[in-house]
Amino acid sequence: MPYDREKQVAIDAVLAASRLCEEVRQAIPPAMEKGDKSPVTVADFGSQAIICKAISEAFPDDPIVGEEDATTLKTPEMGNNLEKVTDYVKSIIPDATPEQVTAWIDRGNGSVGGRFWTLDPIDGTKGFLRKDQYAIALALIENGEVKLGIMGCPAYAIDGDIPGMLFVAVRGEGSMKMPFSTGKFTPIQVVKAEDTANMRFVESVEAAHGDQSRQNAIAQAAGITSPSVRMDSQAKYGVVASGQAALYLRLPSPKYPNYRENIWDHAAGAIVVEEAGGRVTDMYGKPLDFASSIKMVDNRGIVVSNGLIHDQVLSALKS
Numbered sequence: 001m002p003y004d005r006e007k008q009v010a011i012d013a014v015l016a017a018s019r020l021c022e023e024v025r026q027a028i029p030p031a032m033e034k035g036d037k038s039p040v041t042v043a044d045f046g047s048q049a050i051i052c053k054a055i056s057e058a059f060p061d062d063p064i065v066g067e068e069d070a071t072t073l074k075t076p077e078m079g080n081n082l083e084k085v086t087d088y089v090k091s092i093i094p095d096a097t098p099e100q101v102t103a104w105i106d107r108g109n110g111s112v113g114g115r116f117w118t119l120d121p122i123d124g125t126k127g128f129l130r131k132d133q134y135a136i137a138l139a140l141i142e143n144g145e146v147k148l149g150i151m152g153c154p155a156y157a158i159d160g161d162i163p164g165m166l167f168v169a170v171r172g173e174g175s176m177k178m179p180f181s182t183g184k185f186t187p188i189q190v191v192k193a194e195d196t197a198n199m200r201f202v203e204s205v206e207a208a209h210g211d212q213s214r215q216n217a218i219a220q221a222a223g224i225t226s227p228s229v230r231m232d233s234q235a236k237y238g239v240v241a242s243g244q245a246a247l248y249l250r251l252p253s254p255k256y257p258n259y260r261e262n263i264w265d266h267a268a269g270a271i272v273v274e275e276a277g278g279r280v281t282d283m284y285g286k287p288l289d290f291a292s293s294i295k296m297v298d299n300r301g302i303v304v305s306n307g308l309i310h311d312q313v314l315s316a317l318k319s
């Protein structure tokens with residue numbers, strides 16, 4: 001099958017990074033602050049190091065566009081954080097050195113192009129710090145199309161199950177989920193019209209990452225009567241893909257009207273939903289542009305649905 005090797009390398013890397021993240025989380029890590037004031041932890045860096053190393057070794061010519069960068073980690077203000085990151089990486093790669101760790105992280109400074117990977121080593125760092133949801137999101141993009149998406153969601157549990165879920169999609173082959181606890185893959189599908197119990201909608205926990213009052217009004221206009229389920233990270237795409245919600249809305253925040261979404265925040269989730277039978281566009285119905293730059297400059301707002309209610313949501317957004 002096409003992308004079999006890419007899929008296996010990516011799954012193994014995301015599962016290894018998931019173990020590192022959970023290990024860091026046992027210790028409730030302190031957050032560091034990035035230039036844009038957003039939080040980052042030793043787990044974000046460790047996860048990027050592990051995944052970039054794996055992709056680089058298997059596919060040395062493939063650029064990787066990752067969220068993190070080792071520049072800050074090397075500065076004196078970072079204290080012993082590089083040593084801490086290295087220690088965590090060593091639990092997966094025993095002979096790793098700090099020099100290798102920073103070099104692996106910086107493999108994520110690649111550019112978009114014909115074929116490249118995009119990586120969010122921890123999506124939803126705020127959720128990670130709160131012990132809520134987060135995702136390790138990796139996608140392969142070729143000629144403008146996402147071909148492969150992997151999402152590791154170590155805290156994902158539905159109905160009291162053991163936490164930990166992997167979502168995998170290959171273009172044209174459908175979407176699968178795999179509980180970490182069983183290792184068994186099963187196909188997933190978006191919610192169908194008759195399944196009214198799952199006609200829910202999901203949105204971010206962080207009010208500043210969207211427009212919750214408008215999101216709720218639009219969901220109602222699309223016939224969703226129950227209150228939203230609030231959840232951090234791309235795990236929201238997993239919820240829609242596996243038929244536990246019909247809609248994920250992320251409308252521009254009135255507080256940050258000029259914010260543009262990053263490709264690594266949506267590429268993996270988008271293919272997982274599309275291959276499960278759903279639809280993903282911006283708020284004007286335009287396809288998301290994952291190929292032109294790191295930021296999706298020509299897209300505003302994100303609409304993720306089971307497909308059936310998509311046009312209704314888009315028309316509600318017009319009025």
Ligand SMILES: Nc1ncnc2c1ncn2[C@@H]1O[C@H](COP(=O)(O)O)[C@@H](O)[C@H]1OP(=O)(O)O
Binds near residue numbers: 039125203205206
């Ligand atoms: N104003 C904003 N609007 C939308 N998303 C944002 C905004 N500020 C940060 N983000 C991004 O939201 C993502 C988390 O989404 P969620 O709230 O759904 O869990 C993070 O990747 C974060 O980016 P960053 O990684 O740069 O902090």
Ligand SMILES: [Mg+2]
Binds near residue numbers: 038039067125
């Ligand atoms: Mg971040």
Ligand SMILES: [Mg+2]
Binds near residue numbers: 264
């Ligand atoms: Mg993110």
Ligand SMILES: [Mg+2]
Binds near residue numbers: 044067121123
């Ligand atoms: Mg991140």
